[in-house]
Amino acid sequence: MTERISVAGSGAVYPVSALCAGVALWWALTALGDIPPFLLPAPDAVVARLAGNPELYLVNALFTLEKVVYGGAIGIGAGIALAAFVAYVPWFRRAVYPYLVTVRVLPKLAIAPLLLIYLGTGMTTAIVFVALITFFPLVLNTAAGLDRTPTAHHDLLRSVDAGPIERILYVDVPYAIPDIFAGLKQSVTLAVVGAVVAEWVVADNGLGFLILMGSENVRPDVMLAALVVLLLVGLALYGIVVLVQRRVHERLGLETLD
Amino acid sequence: MIDLESVGVAFDEFTAVADVDLGIDDGEFVTVVGPSGCGKTTVLRAIGGLQEPTTGRVTIDGRSPSVAQEAGDVGFVFQQHTLLPWKSALENVVFLRKMADKPPDREGARALLETMGLDGFEDARPAALSGGMKQRVAIARAIHLGADVLLMDEPFGELDEITRDELGVEIRSLWRRERKTIVFVTHSVPEAVFLGDRCVVMCDRPGRIEATFDIDLPGPRDTESLGSGAFQEQVAAVRRTLHESYD
Numbered sequence A: 001m002t003e004r005i006s007v008a009g010s011g012a013v014y015p016v017s018a019l020c021a022g023v024a025l026w027w028a029l030t031a032l033g034d035i036p037p038f039l040l041p042a043p044d045a046v047v048a049r050l051a052g053n054p055e056l057y058l059v060n061a062l063f064t065l066e067k068v069v070y071g072g073a074i075g076i077g078a079g080i081a082l083a084a085f086v087a088y089v090p091w092f093r094r095a096v097y098p099y100l101v102t103v104r105v106l107p108k109l110a111i112a113p114l115l116l117i118y119l120g121t122g123m124t125t126a127i128v129f130v131a132l133i134t135f136f137p138l139v140l141n142t143a144a145g146l147d148r149t150p151t152a153h154h155d156l157l158r159s160v161d162a163g164p165i166e167r168i169l170y171v172d173v174p175y176a177i178p179d180i181f182a183g184l185k186q187s188v189t190l191a192v193v194g195a196v197v198a199e200w201v202v203a204d205n206g207l208g209f210l211i212l213m214g215s216e217n218v219r220p221d222v223m224l225a226a227l228v229v230l231l232l233v234g235l236a237l238y239g240i241v242v243l244v245q246r247r248v249h250e251r252l253g254l255e256t257l258d
Numbered sequence B: 001m002i003d004l005e006s007v008g009v010a011f012d013e014f015t016a017v018a019d020v021d022l023g024i025d026d027g028e029f030v031t032v033v034g035p036s037g038c039g040k041t042t043v044l045r046a047i048g049g050l051q052e053p054t055t056g057r058v059t060i061d062g063r064s065p066s067v068a069q070e071a072g073d074v075g076f077v078f079q080q081h082t083l084l085p086w087k088s089a090l091e092n093v094v095f096l097r098k099m100a101d102k103p104p105d106r107e108g109a110r111a112l113l114e115t116m117g118l119d120g121f122e123d124a125r126p127a128a129l130s131g132g133m134k135q136r137v138a139i140a141r142a143i144h145l146g147a148d149v150l151l152m153d154e155p156f157g158e159l160d161e162i163t164r165d166e167l168g169v170e171i172r173s174l175w176r177r178e179r180k181t182i183v184f185v186t187h188s189v190p191e192a193v194f195l196g197d198r199c200v201v202m203c204d205r206p207g208r209i210e211a212t213f214d215i216d217l218p219g220p221r222d223t224e225s226l227g228s229g230a231f232q233e234q235v236a237a238v239r240r241t242l243h244e245s246y247d
């Protein structure tokens, strides 16, 4: 996987061309094909929809973003904290780690309706759900990362009687940085998925709600417009993580491989 | 003064080292040589307080190794390279001293790297250094720590012969300057003879000291002395002991 967020450089020529070709194909299909516009609106109709009522999409994008940011922050924070326990408390690791690994196969989306019953139809349900879904990639990646320090490095610190806090802060954490970012990238993607699913279940507001309404009223143009905004939100969040990762990796002299 | 009194180390049922008695004076350069798996690393770790002996005891200047560790008196150079990949050569050297809670001395670290032939590479990260340079940094780090005792576990194990000889000469001159107590583990007999004032020969099953040689070489030790007759004789004598222990 190569990800070049910047459009500069010759590396962007191919993907940008592919995008243009895709949009052109879509447009040709609507213009030349025999598809009724209410089923598949032309690209320009979707743009017109966005331009016609920007507040609607902006306001709902902010609602979705709010869930992503609050839920994500809680999930990521809790994930890193639990990872530290898994990495440094042997009995805790033995008791909990097998379940953390097993729960991975559980489709977390299936929990959303349950949360609805426990937490009601408010913002809380969405935030808790996003937190839950972002939590797992961070725990597993971070715990693996904190384990990565070669034992000889631990011996080195022991030989000067350095304490566990120093060891964790100065050695284990830097070694875990690439894994933490791998977890963050998964989490940030899942956070958007989680927010949309929560909006379908709770049906209060946000881009997910907009898509749900569009579906009920058979308005593909509204749905596609909301999807485009959703894509931009997801890309922006992912882009932020990648940029921070580049910065941190640069400072640590690590290569950013993916 | 390092003192090992009938030190034994067992891992579960397996006796790795048995009944090692060894006294090392301040400022002495002692080499330990023996076949792979005979317990050299285990003995070194016991001296440095990284491995608790199952029997017997180790003291460094009358203190237990863990007390010596606390005082920052134990400088380890490991066989595997243990430089932090995200820190520059200079930062790595400074780092260990900081971890030992000793007052920082960046200028001293810089000067030390220079005397070890690393000027111009202070700000390079380990990935940009050759194997020999990395070991030089690791040795500089142990010296900069200011420990009286340097414990080196096959520090040149992964280096080519030319670099090994070169670093050997450097270690000797460093030792003359700094007057540290050095315990140097190797599986190379010529290296053990060239470096040590005293060479401890170990055998396995169980790991123990087979013999101790006082190495007496005329003149200063440089690459010339590697070809001298006295050197060759000493090497042959140590080899004989090693092979005899297997008959």
Ligand SMILES: Nc1ncnc2c1ncn2[C@@H]1O[C@H](COP(=O)(O)OP(=O)(O)OP(=O)(O)O)[C@@H](O)[C@H]1O
Pocket (backbone or CB within 6 Å): B011, B014, B016, B034, B035, B036, B037, B038, B039, B040, B041, B042, B043, B187, B207
């Ligand atoms: N932590 C451990 N647990 C179990 N056995 C161990 C452990 N450490 C060392 N041993 C065993 O003790 C013996 C001596 O090991 P040691 O590492 O001291 O040998 P060595 O002389 O340093 O060998 P080499 O030259 O290959 O480094 C070996 O048989 C090894 O398998």
Ligand SMILES: [Mg+2]
Pocket (backbone or CB within 6 Å): B040, B041, B042, B153
């Ligand atoms: Mg060894």
